Amino acid sequence: MKRRRFLQLGLGGTALLSVGAIGLGLQPTRLHADTPTLKVFSPKEYAILHAMAQRICPGGDGLPSIDDLQVCEKLDTLFSRMSPRDQKDIKLALNVFENAVAGLVLEGRVTPFTQLDPKAQDDVLERWRDSSLSTARVIFRSVRDLVAGTYWGDPRCFAAVGYPGPPALGG
Numbered sequence: 049m050k051r052r053r054f055l056q057l058g059l060g061g062t063a064l065l066s067v068g069a070i071g072l073g074l075q076p077t078r079l080h081a082d083t084p085t086l087k088v089f090s091p092k093e094y095a096i097l098h099a100m101a102q103r104i105c106p107g108g109d110g111l112p113s114i115d116d117l118q119v120c121e122k123l124d125t126l127f128s129r130m131s132p133r134d135q136k137d138i139k140l141a142l143n144v145f146e147n148a149v150a151g152l153v154l155e156g157r158v159t160p161f162t163q164l165d166p167k168a169q170d171d172v173l174e175r176w177r178d179s180s181l182s183t184a185r186v187i188f189r190s191v192r193d194l195v196a197g198t199y200w201g202d203p204r205c206f207a208a209v210g211y212p213g214p215p216a217l218g219g
Contacts, residue, residue, distance in 0.1 A: 087128035
């Protein structure tokens, strides 16, 4: 193969891959039907957080849902009190997690997280939790810890797991 033809094929292949990656990256997020008024998160970021939170703390068996406890709304309020850098970091983390191009590169997934069925979402969360890439693990752990801390810190969860609540201070 002549050098010129090789370069043409290489450039053509690169263009096709780029168009494909752009197409993957432009797949829409499935927005949450009941998006509240938000302080920090966009409706897209809220939908991503909500989808992750539903899988991290699904409720049921006497436990309230994340919607009952307004977990995502509380996290939006929490981030409204944080620095712009922290706000930017959580927004970036949510968007990377949702993005189909990042999903393809990090774990072979070509569908945005919010468009997956619950079982597939659980599988994605497990792959990010156990990833050999520290960035994926950090994103997973950060969101998981924020969601779980907000969920389990609500007194309405205490009785369902037999926890009497924190001891009273003072005397």
